[in-house]
Amino acid sequence: MIYHQIPKTDLNVSTIALGTWVFSGDSWGKIDEQECIEAVSAAFDQGINFIDTAPIYGHGQAEIIVGKAIKNKRDEIILATKCGLTWEGGRITNNLTPSSIKCEIEDSLKRLQVDYIDLYQCHWPDQNTPIEQTLNALAQLKQKGKIRYFGISNFDIELLKRASDFTPITTLQSQYSLLDRTVEQGTLSFCQSEGIGVLTYGSLGGGILSGKYNSPPHFQKSDARSFFYPFYKGEEFKKAREIVRMMKEFGKPLNQIALNWVRQQKGITSVLVGCRTVEQVIQNTRSVTWDLTEDELNRLSLCPVKA
Numbered sequence: 001m002i003y004h005q006i007p008k009t010d011l012n013v014s015t016i017a018l019g020t021w022v023f024s025g026d027s028w029g030k031i032d033e034q035e036c037i038e039a040v041s042a043a044f045d046q047g048i049n050f051i052d053t054a055p056i057y058g059h060g061q062a063e064i065i066v067g068k069a070i071k072n073k074r075d076e077i078i079l080a081t082k083c084g085l086t087w088e089g090g091r092i093t094n095n096l097t098p099s100s101i102k103c104e105i106e107d108s109l110k111r112l113q114v115d116y117i118d119l120y121q122c123h124w125p126d127q128n129t130p131i132e133q134t135l136n137a138l139a140q141l142k143q144k145g146k147i148r149y150f151g152i153s154n155f156d157i158e159l160l161k162r163a164s165d166f167t168p169i170t171t172l173q174s175q176y177s178l179l180d181r182t183v184e185q186g187t188l189s190f191c192q193s194e195g196i197g198v199l200t201y202g203s204l205g206g207g208i209l210s211g212k213y214n215s216p217p218h219f220q221k222s223d224a225r226s227f228f229y230p231f232y233k234g235e236e237f238k239k240a241r242e243i244v245r246m247m248k249e250f251g252k253p254l255n256q257i258a259l260n261w262v263r264q265q266k267g268i269t270s271v272l273v274g275c276r277t278v279e280q281v282i283q284n285t286r287s288v289t290w291d292l293t294e295d296e297l298n299r300l301s302l303c304p305v306k307a
Helices: 033-045 061-069 098-112 131-143 157-166 187-194 205-210 234-248 254-263 278-289 294-301
Strands: 003-005 012-014 016-019 050-052 078-083 085-088 091-094 117-122 147-153 171-175 197-201 268-274
Touching: 012 016, 012 268, 016 033, 016 278, 033 061, 033 278, 061 098, 078 098, 098 117, 098 131, 117 131, 117 171, 131 147, 131 157, 157 187, 171 187, 187 197, 205 234, 205 254, 234 254, 234 294, 254 268, 254 278, 254 294
Parallel strands: 016 050, 016 268, 050 078, 078 117, 117 147, 147 171, 171 197, 197 268
Antiparallel strands: 003 012, 085 091
16 A cells, blocks of 8 residues: 655555445435444454544444444544534535534534544535634644544635635545546646645446446436436446546456556645445455556546547
């Protein structure tokens, strides 16, 4: 495994991290709890020391599973979770008010069966709460020892700059893949200049860059691939297939190519990858055993994405 230190911290995280949205049981199909726990154990065995989760994943289900999986291993891992998405009136609400954050942290600590969180992140922006109030609340949690560092997720460049002007931000978590390169439009360079660690998710394009799909699949409405990732429909699917076609020319596992392209980009600290089975964990972590060449990186970066 390769490890990178998050700038301005003592957190030395594996360059491949374990994302746990798939543990939710409501957004990626049914899950087997024991299978998920075994996947976490396999991640440890492969050198992964960084786990990312969130209370919104399965109404706390993912955090509960992670808590069971890391029991008696707390000192061996770097644990990240989030706040700011809550269920209210049967729907998800963006809520980064100090009062909501105080409730969320206590609930997360209980579900995870830990005394503190290494990295606590605002999951999505809350347009109704001044960011300064949110960051003050996080600073107070840090003073109390409930969290060690705090970061943000899914903030655009303007809000990221505003937050950074108010207080140092440890990390930004953002979607980044060969199919979604929005973060390259100023955000990556800003994070590098400010010493902000960049954590990526969706680097397999919601799974489509694994090459599994030759035709547009049908997913249930509740499946994240039907509402969160746009790559499974129409022209977006054709673009994805074109990139997969080029990737096949490299003669390496497609998932590893996709992950390596992201992790080898300048300024990337860790790539979060969802895995529900031991075999998926092993296949994804094998990506760190080799690198794409400069020519391969460039070819992929310039790959025509119009069908």
